[in-house]
Amino acid sequence: MTERTGEASRPVAAVRRPYLIVNPRAGGGKASRFRVADKARALGAQVFLVDPSRPQDLAEIARRAVDDGADLLGVAGGDGTQALVAGVAAESGLPFVVIPVGTRNHFAMDLGLDRADPSAALEALTDGIELRVDLGFAGERVFVNNVSFGAYAALVQDPAYRDDKLGTAVRVLPEFLARHEGPEMVVRAGLLTVERPDAVLVSNNPYQMDDLAGLGRRAQLDSGLLGVLAARAETPAETAARLRSGQPRGLARLATPDDVVVHADVEALPAGLDGEAVTLPTPVRCRISPRALRVWVPRHRPGTGPAGKPPGWAAVRRVVSAVGRAAPGHHTG
16 A cells, blocks of 8 residues: 555544554564664553563454553564554554564555664654555454465465575475365355365455565555455466466456455365464455555655565566476476
């Protein structure tokens, strides 16, 4: 959601009790390096520091903050943490601030935030504007970016994925696609039905046409549409070739305001929800809630120009090429 959307924005009013949840270890310790907690406290925010060594229900912590009088919620963490608290902000009608200290920060990228200096996002509290953006839901779980199933979810479920996304893709995808592992799925969205896809990605607003892996940018975050990508191939090499070419031929692609329902032959389906490994009861009904979230961003942001190709797309293409070479039945030369 940037100036590319044409969405009107409005200046923000002062808040009296902002509440910021900070994960000091996210993104290799970015919050600590950029002194996010100290700078937030200097602006009058109450700060809760996440303890990664023990389980904590961050959504419940955010709800308690609202009950105690918080009038703004913010998160300095990765996309998965942001989604948890964004859901509470939306249900409470409170503004939400994103501090991009995660590894990828895809949501922050589409908001135009400065990912090189996460603390710059705190300017939203003093010189900000409000944007209204959509939220996605997979069952009762909120997602700000996407929810994935099948081959996509297999990557997220792998323990090595968080620290080495591209390397994990090279290792996991060939075997997964060669064996057509995992539950059999059926995807239904409006008039579209896809039988037995190997990979499914449902996104909060569609990704650009040249981004078949859901790793890049969305042109807007307020279209009221879910993006759907469902891929099924007879061989892994075919899948790799299609992804490598950047062409959607042979792939089911849709932008829809309708619910997207993922059926499976199991009671619970492994999924990747904003990069976090989860298990969702089936059938999984995905929906979009238009303009549900009030996001406060700095008035001046570096990422509000025309959308280009996704950062790192050349690396993604190299991964897909490696998948194709490793796939059974693929021959070079």
